[in-house]
Amino acid sequence: MIKNVLFLYKVCTVFFFIIVSLCILKFDGGKHYNDPDPTPINWRNIVYNNKTIENENNIKEEKIKLKLSIDIDSIFENIKNEKQKQDVDGPLNRINYVYRKNERINIERAEKVKDAMKHAWDNYVKYAWGQDELRPMASSYHNWFGLGLTIIDSLDTLLIMEMKDEFIQAREWVESINIDQDNVKLKDYDISVFEANIRLLGGFLSTYHLTNDSLFLDKAIETGNVFLNAFEDDPFPKQVLNFFTKKGKYNYWSQGCTSLAEVGTLFLEFYDLSETTGNPIWKEKADIILDTLTGFQTKMTGLIPTGLIPDGTGFCDQRISVGSSGDSYYEYLLKMWIYYDGKQDKFKQYYMQASDSILRFLYKRSNGNTYFVENIKGKTIDTQEHLACFASGMIALGAGTNIANDKNSNQLYMKLAHSLVKTCVDTYYSTPSGLAPDSVDFDPVTGEIKPNNPSFFLRPETIESLFILYRLTGNTIYQEWGWTIFESINQHCRVDRGFVGLRNTSTPELKDDLQQSFFMAETLKYLYLLYSDSNVIPLSQYVFNTEAHPIPIRKAHTSR
Known part of the structure; x- marks a missing residue:
């Protein structure tokens, strides 16, 4: 009896050894005998929480590239090659000589801006990856x-600054998200x-044009398709949209109204999505908005109150401003003319009407300061928002592209643009x-400058105008x-885990604990381009x- 038990035990032991060996060989993944890497193939990319466990280099480009449908190296090689082609001298480029003259310091400064971007990005990855924005001081989001x-x-900032590893991280995230499908994560x-x-749409389109990677065009189309749910019977879309339920509505505090900037800043992205895909649906929506806005008759020709009734029949207020709720509508009139290469x-007609009225009714000089006022029910308010500092760049860009087709006017516009941005800089000083x-x-x-809202939110508008x-x-x-x-931003807004704004520019110790996404999309990008x-x-x-x-200008386009 004992012998039988021992024999059975030996048989089971041998059988168990064979089974375990086969399992190990299976998990080994069929490693080739001559493979110089001793690590079993199936052990080389163990995934935990969607992050690949790697060696001390964190990201192994060789392995990541196997997952990509495109050649990342080629993308960055093309970007590097484009940087070696000097743009010709012309009205939109007067820097070739001075850049070369100061090339060393320009390179040093651009690298310091890139370092700021890396600091912002690395801490976002560490403390807020996959969330919308980093809260550096709380290590939260x-x-x-x-x-x-x-x-x-x-995305495009990472490309422009040639931050390849970071771009690969970002691309993998984009590939993983669902925008126009039933993504329950978006229901809240x-x-x-x-x-x-x-x-979103602007970021996807720009990155597609810079890389020719179809992933980003696919995401742009997904985003554009979701937007269509915001349009119902009215010419203007709903203010907000739930990407899960596909239901739109107006913000409770807007009392059923929308704003000029909200509906007048869809043109460039909607037109480009239609031009890029050949699907006219988004352009058609934008055309209805444009026709409605330009059909308004106002006392200040070309200028429209910031509060709009959604059915397009009138206004909810009588505030005229190139600041919040109005700014980017006027910006996009010019940029649509530029987009279609003149x-x-x-778009030229609408922009010229608006810019003439802006300079006639909103432009003011006071003891050396040049700025834009607001007009509320015909009354001038001597308050300027930081947002309005984009306008000096807009006026300069109009002159540089010769939209007025008049040399004397262009010279005048450039002088005005200089004086306007100088005042914006003086608000910093x-x-x-x-x-x-x-x-x-x-x-x-x-002309004394006094804070109205003392906060600093890492905004880009002054830097944008300086770049232009x-x-x-x-x-x-x-x-x-x-x-x-930039040095002031580094001194007062850079913290151990990112960048934050200030609650009061007179008391820089008071931080707001939010790294705005536009700081990386705009402020740091324009600073990098400035050098x-x-x-x-x-x-x-x-x-x-x-x-x-950045969206490419349609050079070969003819008027329709």
Whole structure:
């Protein structure tokens, strides 16, 4: 009996050994005998929480590239090659000589801006990956899209700065998200159509054009398809849209109204999506909006109150402004004319009417300061928002592209643009931190600058205008002003785990604990371009959307 038991035990032991060996060989994944890597194939990419466990280098490009449908190396090689092609001298590029003259310091400064971008990105990855925005001081995050907004908003900045490993991370995230499908993760978010358009759609389109990677066009189409749910019977879309339920509505605080900027800042992205795909649906929606807006008759020709009734029959307020709720509508009239390479006269007509009225009714000089006022029910308010500082760049770009077709007018516009951006820079110099309040009041007699809203939100508008004016003039004073601002940002807004805004520019110790996605999409991008050669996103070939995502100008396009 004992012998039988021992025999059975030996048989079971041998059988168990054989089974285990086969399992090990199976898990080994059929490793080739001559394979120099001793690690079993199936052990080489163990996934935990969607992150590949790698060696100390964190990311092995060889392995990641196996997952990609495109050649990342070729993309970055093309970007590098484009940077070696100097843009020709012309009205949109006057920097070739001065850039070469100061090349060493330009390269040093661009690298320092890139270091700031890496600091912002690395900490976002560490503390808020997949969330919308980083809260550096709390080592936490803030969500209002539910789609990893910072990642999408940063895509083209990573490309322009040649941050390949970071771009690969970002691309993998984009590949993993669902936008127009039933993504239950999005059910808790009512997303601003305006913000999603300039950040998501603009970011996807720009990255597609820079890489020719169909993934980003697919995501742009998905986003555009979701937007169609915001359009019902009215000419204007709903303010916010739930990407899960596909239901739109108006913000409770808007009292059923929408704003000029929200509906007037869809043109560039909608037109480009239609032109790129050949599907006219988005262009048709944008045309209805444009026809409705330009059909309004107002006392200030070309200027439209910021509050609009959604059915297009009138206005909810009588506030005229190139600041919040109005700004980017006027910006896009010019940029649509540029996008179509000057072949669409209607955009020229609308922009010229608006810009003439802006300079007639909203432009003001006071004891050396030049700024834009607001007009409410015919009454002038000497308050300027930081957002309005984009307008000096807009006016300069109009002159550089010769939209007025008049040399004397262009010279006048350039002088105005210079004086306007100088005042914006002075709002930075007016505070102990060297950072501008979000809005300021001007004394109409003395010109004294006083904070209205003392916060600083890492905004880009002044840097944007400095970049445009530098490219158009070659005057390095714009670079120096920009560098002073960047140093103040680094001094007061850079913290251990990212960048934050200030609650009060007079008390820089008071931080707001939010790394805005537009800081990486716009502020750092424009700063980097301010110290880059003319061949890096040349203004003769690209037009920026209002979130600083570059879209190619349609050079061969003819008017329809």
